[in-house]
Amino acid sequence: MTWDHEPPGGHRRGYHHGNLREALMKAALDLIAAKGPSGFTFAEAARAAGVSPAAPYRHYRDRDALMADVARRAFELFETTLEQAWAGGTPDPFKAFERVGRAYLAFARQEPAQYSAMFESGLSFAAFPELHVAGDRAFDVLKDACAAMVATMPEDKRPPVMMMALHIWAQAHGTASLFARGDEARRPIPMTPEDLLDAAVLIYLDGLGVRRAKSV
Amino acid sequence: MTWDHEPPGGHRRGYHHGNLREALMKAALDLIAAKGPSGFTFAEAARAAGVSPAAPYRHYRDRDALMADVARRAFELFETTLEQAWAGGTPDPFKAFERVGRAYLAFARQEPAQYSAMFESGLSFAAFPELHVAGDRAFDVLKDACAAMVATMPEDKRPPVMMMALHIWAQAHGTASLFARGDEARRPIPMTPEDLLDAAVLIYLDGLGVRRAKSV
DNA sequence: TGTACATCAGTGAACGCGCGTTCACTGATGTAC
């Protein structure tokens, strides 16, 4: 239970908010969802959280610091989501790999604000090194999955895992950015983004020489 | 010669600017390059162009209209660039196809502001239908190139051209967004984005069953 | 070729607005004894 850290029912309890950090991040995500990654202000987030414009300064140095916290949390959730989709490569790496791809797109689709925070916030890694770390952790899930796929191949035909992971990432990110986003800039295409990515990955795996189960 | 439409040497000629539209677009690109796709204001663009803050209203309804004009022009230049790289598929489709991929990345790299304007401006296609048209034209270059590749295959093994073009586009866009951008959010990788994309496309083509020349 | 005039593309002053940020403050909470 988390009663100790949340204002009950989302209402203010009194003079102290009780969980302003959380409320500010929530507000930021709502505003990002509504107006894009740079479409919110510190003052607006405060207003949405129901506090005075000076209150956020108790928790964040400035808008970027709040944004970075949102992005970091998004990366952590993203990592968990991909990890669960991979599920240790069960029942077999091929099925699990396809599941990861679908989970990637589902995240971009269902959490466009968090996806934006991760990849379009414009924050520099130099200023927020924890972002870099969190991003790498999420990428590692993808890399581990690729490693498992590569391990099914004969030793003398294995491609570099890093290269393969970057290829898959770019394909997934490109598909998500161009076709799976919820915003108005999404391009309409004659198939679902999920099917499109699925097909791309299958063709790519064929090209690598990964032999997949006969089921397809 | 274009003396009639440009202030000589970039200086104001007198009371009339001479080519304010152009100057505003240039200013917008510079500001996008410096501060991101949403990092400039109408007033700032006016200042950069050396005119009063009211002057831009003679040419654009608002900031978004200027942004849309920048993006439209960027798409047109992008289309031309890809078209020239393709060069009618000479000397052979495979070499030309690789050239298109490299041209794609080179554009994202050398013109990050224009690339941002095209893909991260946040403008809605509904509000600016000419953007949709311009974007489709650029995409058509890619699609035609894919069609030429597909045409080299035996008829009974040809994949859908649209699918293939979307795959290539997503791969190129993902690679450009994640690894080839000039901004501070670029991820460092142990190879050039060009080589990464090249490899991805070759593997993908192998997967499709496109037989390439023995040269590689 | 001159001239009168319409049109165009700029000026600059003004306005209301929301933002970022600071400040002295105050209500609530936790803890030492």
Place this chain on the structure above:
DNA sequence: TGTACATCAGTGAACGCGCGTTCACTGATGTAC
């Protein structure tokens, strides 16, 4: 168990700033005759 006090997390008023936008205006340009 009470109480005094330190600390924490808020308030709200204030400020300067730049933006978007409007307005009556004016200098420059093009053209009809």
